[in-house]
Amino acid sequence: MTQLGQHARAAAECLAQTDPELKNDALLKIADAINQKRDLIKTENQKDMRDGESNGLDAAFLDRLLLSDTRIDAMIEGLRQIVSLPDPIGEISEMEYRPSGIQVGKMRVPLGVIGIIYESRPNVTIDAAALCLKSGNASILRGGKEAINSNQAIYQCIEQGLQQAGLPQTCVQVISTIDRSAVGMMLNMRDSIDVIIPRGGKSLIERVSAEASIPVIKHLDGLCHVYIDDGADLSKAFNIAINAKTRRYGVCNAMETLLVAESAAADLLPDLISALIDKEVELRGCARTRQFNPAAIAAASDEDWETEYLAPVLSIKVVDNLEQAITHINHHGSHHTDAIVTEDYTRARHFLRRVDSSSVLVNASTAFADGFEYGLGAEIGVSTDKLHARGPVGLKGLTSQKYIVFGDGHIRH
């Protein structure tokens, strides 16, 4: 592991200086290699699938593990998209003259070495390696042991692409031992890893946060709310609520709790409740919500307001006013993504300012909270931290900025 760290540090020094064309060439050659080795990848993936089945992994897990032709095509397409993004490294901004005569600004630089720890999905191997490479960072990847054969096959493609482009193969390294202690070591390689990004379920992320002595960019729960304000446009409210809940259930930006101003409840909820029931969404509500359909809406427990269902389940609460909605969101939510539907200028401004979440939306579905929709081009995750990166993390989230100063022989008096 120490040697791996040293190799990564050396590769990072090299990558920080690498021209955009060369990095893009490597990404395209990796895409070509994946296309060429498509059969090998599927064969190795089948081994993982068989092992997973005989080890009794559940259907959702096996689905995430599977690499079909469609998913392999998506990996290739993802690489081409990353190639098309502007190179963030070396970007100079904010160059301003100071009273002393010096000109001061910032230059964007890579973070150095990024460690990625992930679980079942083998396509993360390509995504993570590509985003790190494009942003000039060396990466050390540690995938789930259940995907080990798939990841090895994908890594062969990465190695081939790097080699054909003339870049050190150590720009991307994979920890292939199934020994779990490797993760523990990785979390404490302070000299050779600059930041750890865990991608996976809550237990992985909690373990990484608790054990790491290296900074972590992490994504915990997405307990997202939509608040329907007094006087909201009911058609916008209906559409946004349906979209935020039912577009996809298992994603972090799905609505889990709907808050409705008391004054809007009678006009909105009967239709909305029917529509949600038609879509087979299980409903849990406060007393004021349940009166609209006591038979179909279970009583919400205290725990419901704290639960990220990631499933066709929704809790609904009627609140007195905006203030109560904001308090509910800031205290029961996960500071991920929350939306208001309103036509009132002052209350929109108030919600935007007061809600302490990585994304705050007005009259738009929480489903938009995503790196692609925000124009980042790609995302390595969504940060629920405040330090360094907050919200969807794209290429710039994998960089830092140094100060640069131009003078003409200036000295300080």
Place this chain on the structure above:
Amino acid sequence: MTQLGQHARAAAECLAQTDPELKNDALLKIADAINQKRDLIKTENQKDMRDGESNGLDAAFLDRLLLSDTRIDAMIEGLRQIVSLPDPIGEISEMEYRPSGIQVGKMRVPLGVIGIIYESRPNVTIDAAALCLKSGNASILRGGKEAINSNQAIYQCIEQGLQQAGLPQTCVQVISTIDRSAVGMMLNMRDSIDVIIPRGGKSLIERVSAEASIPVIKHLDGLCHVYIDDGADLSKAFNIAINAKTRRYGVCNAMETLLVAESAAADLLPDLISALIDKEVELRGCARTRQFNPAAIAAASDEDWETEYLAPVLSIKVVDNLEQAITHINHHGSHHTDAIVTEDYTRARHFLRRVDSSSVLVNASTAFADGFEYGLGAEIGVSTDKLHARGPVGLKGLTSQKYIVFGDGHIRH
């Protein structure tokens, strides 16, 4: 300590929403209180000074501890300067329309609760509290036990100012126990502190980094270099070298190692060495440097290239070329602040890109690496980390940005 943390969290929620005028009013009232309680502050400070003397603290330590009228005036002036800075909170930027029709951008928000751990200088109490308050963050301050009486007196002024402005006194809290275990507890209050900023000597910062389970914005060594390039303007080179070394010796942005291209050595070094000797700077050099004055220049050891003297000592090395200079800086330096003196466009660009330091300067003295000179208005420290903040950290370094989205009923397809 738990209660203190809860109070800080509640105060942070309040401060995040506080208008700029109210925060500024509190800062001005704190300044008034310091002016009114000037005698109390000096009396309490004298207790600390007497205790320090009888405990055998050295002269440099006692000097940092002393609060003279001049230093109290500087504290008041510092507060007024912070009042005059633009309020960073709520700033909206980068609002761009996306193909979906939503408009996406960022809003600047406070980090939450900031823990500051510092050593002897009691004026840090005011600086840190004021920068945190202005940036909408609650703060928990833990000063050195040697300054406990001074800090208590200053804290009385802070309390009075907050109270008079109508803000909770828990916006700023001071840990006044002299029990060292309080620091250990503070470093692990993950629920109630968002970031720790240590200010002080290397041993403090190393302890904090090693023990904290909370993110740390830290400032380690400032081993700064000036490189005089082939064909540099000799008068710029001479002035910058003298300024970077002799303006102040004990500061982190002082030059500790001078690198000179071999082709420039004979023209520059004889005069520069004489001038440095006149200023009583002790010189240590490589063999090629020593030939210019073997009697006055000691042979530099390997350790010299790794040493932040913070004293009138300079090591000088003649290097073959730019490449060797960059390699020396990146491997022996501390990634703090490094400068090149050159007239060559391509080599200037190369140095800017390749040197991996928080500040990289061309034809300007390293002495400029400072929050005031860079236009930040004030600084809470200089970060030698890459994550979150790098280089001088001002008000914006104490903030984060959340995404905000404006729509007109937009849903995601």
